[in-house]
Amino acid sequence: MMRLFILALGFMLIGVWLNIVFNNYFQLGGLKINWMLIFMLVLTFRHPSLLLPFVGVLAGLICDALSHGIMGLYGISFFVTLLLARQVIKSFYANTFFSVGIAVLGMSFFEGWISLSILGQFEESLNQFSLIMTSTLPLAVLQGLVTPIILQSVIWGEKLYLRDAA
Amino acid sequence: MFKFISTYRLYISIVATLIGLFLLMYQTHNEKGTSRLQIAVQTLTYPLQASVHSAASTFSNLWNSYISLIEVNEENKRLKQQLLDMEEKLSQHIESSVQFSRLRAQLLFAQKKASEKIFAEIIGESADNTHQIRLINRGSNQLLQRNFVVLRKEGLVGRIQSVSPYQSSVQLIIDHRSRVPALIQRNRVRGLVYGTHEGMEMRQINQHSKIKIGDRVISSGLGGLYPKGILIGWVSEIRHQAHELFKTARLDSAVDFSRIEEVFTILPSKSGSHLFIE
Numbered sequence: 001m002m003r004l005f006i007l008a009l010g011f012m013l014i015g016v017w018l019n020i021v022f023n024n025y026f027q028l029g030g031l032k033i034n035w036m037l038i039f040m041l042v043l044t045f046r047h048p049s050l051l052l053p054f055v056g057v058l059a060g061l062i063c064d065a066l067s068h069g070i071m072g073l074y075g076i077s078f079f080v081t082l083l084l085a086r087q088v089i090k091s092f093y094a095n096t097f098f099s100v101g102i103a104v105l106g107m108s109f110f111e112g113w114i115s116l117s118i119l120g121q122f123e124e125s126l127n128q129f130s131l132i133m134t135s136t137l138p139l140a141v142l143q144g145l146v147t148p149i150i151l152q153s154v155i156w157g158e159k160l161y162l163r164d165a166a
Numbered sequence: 167m168f169k170f171i172s173t174y175r176l177y178i179s180i181v182a183t184l185i186g187l188f189l190l191m192y193q194t195h196n197e198k199g200t201s202r203l204q205i206a207v208q209t210l211t212y213p214l215q216a217s218v219h220s221a222a223s224t225f226s227n228l229w230n231s232y233i234s235l236i237e238v239n240e241e242n243k244r245l246k247q248q249l250l251d252m253e254e255k256l257s258q259h260i261e262s263s264v265q266f267s268r269l270r271a272q273l274l275f276a277q278k279k280a281s282e283k284i285f286a287e288i289i290g291e292s293a294d295n296t297h298q299i300r301l302i303n304r305g306s307n308q309l310l311q312r313n314f315v316v317l318r319k320e321g322l323v324g325r326i327q328s329v330s331p332y333q334s335s336v337q338l339i340i341d342h343r344s345r346v347p348a349l350i351q352r353n354r355v356r357g358l359v360y361g362t363h364e365g366m367e368m369r370q371i372n373q374h375s376k377i378k379i380g381d382r383v384i385s386s387g388l389g390g391l392y393p394k395g396i397l398i399g400w401v402s403e404i405r406h407q408a409h410e411l412f413k414t415a416r417l418d419s420a421v422d423f424s425r426i427e428e429v430f431t432i433l434p435s436k437s438g439s440h441l442f443i444e
Binding site: 016017019020021023024025031032034050053054057061062063064065066067068069070071072073074075076079080083115116118119122123125126127131135139 | 176180183184187188189190191193194195200201203204206207208211214215218219222290291292293294295296297299301327328335342343360363
């Protein structure tokens with residue numbers, strides 16, 4: 001459990017770096033990939049431990065601090081998404097590059113929808129449908145496409161750090 | 167009681183986390199200042215962003231200035247500077263003719279106060295796709311505060327949304343939460359400039375007012391947040407249905423938000439004057 005926590009924390013920090021530095025210089029179609037979310041989702045699909053949603057809260061709070069400043073908004077959406085992902089994995093076999101990609105696509109869309117719904121409570125003029133169509137959906141597809149790379153790096157990380165944990 | 171908690175500890179911890187996050191969210195949303203958690207995260211991530219930005223800028227400058235097309239680059243810079251100077255002169259000329267000489271002394275006074283502006287470099291962007299936020303490398307250590315106005319030579323950029331010791335986040339005027347009281351420079355028609363994520367719209371324009379494509383839109387100074395007279399953009403499209411009470415104008419922004427690298431922050435004048443013409 002402790003090793004998984006440290007591994008998740010490590011990947012989360014890599015995700016933070018990718019979110020705030022890498023995204024600043026490389027964007028596909030003007031969309032900023034949420035690397036932290038992909039790392040947390042892939043880890044959840046591989047280790048459906050309850051620990052990961054709580055690490056996801058921390059990742060969400062970092063996202064909040066580095067964007068709109070409404071602390072807790074992404075914290076909630078990450079937490080709920082990762083809790084759902086834990087349930088989804090029980091009925092959806094996600095252990096190949098393709099299936100994990102599809103699962104991340106679906107969960108990313110769900111996370112985007114949750115965060116926009118909460119944001120809509122604060123900002124009444126927010127055009128949620130337009131943002132879902134122009135931002136959330138393409139981003140979810142993009143995140144699904146880059147998932148195999150993340151999955152491979154997670155597998156490498158596990159081999160390095162969790163190989164003797166079992 | 168203990169048995170109950172022990173049996174349902176999983177659900178209790180989930181519900182407690184959600185309640186805690188909701189409370190945190192409502193508290194930070196209603197807070198006037200920047201939350202401590204946000205300050206902590208921004209302070210911790212600042213060295214990461216600043217160092218990469220510095221390295222990238224150095225490499226970029228080296229490449230642009232010494233390796234790639236040295237002369238063309240220099241000439242291009244000079245011509246762009248000239249263009250900006252001309253644009254600024256035009257803006258000042260129009261403003262001076264519309265406003266009267268009684269205001270000129272104050273305008274020049276505001277213009278001369280170089281100490282009221284703080285230079286800052288943009289070192290990062292919002293971590294999400296929903297908001298138009300930029301991170302700058304100046305913070306409370308450089309006397310910046312929330313709601314200070316951010317601009318460039320070309321025009322208005324936005325306002326400071328949150329401040330930490332070494333960096334601040336700037337809400338651009340194209341962010342969908344942004345509202346700027348504005349007026350058409352030519353005929354002083356008032357309206358409110360809304361951010362639409364991709365651009366800007368001037369709404370609540372009197373239906374009988376005569377506006378046309380190409381009209382310059384400047385901040386009106388109403389509300390006290392943005393100083394009067396800063397260029398926002400130009401009218402590019404006018405929409406008005408017969409049944410509507412107001413006209414709406416789509417704007418081309420004066421600032422190219424996709425390319426900004428440096429900005430200025432205005433420190434409010436101690437005299438209390440909100441008048442400012444760049």
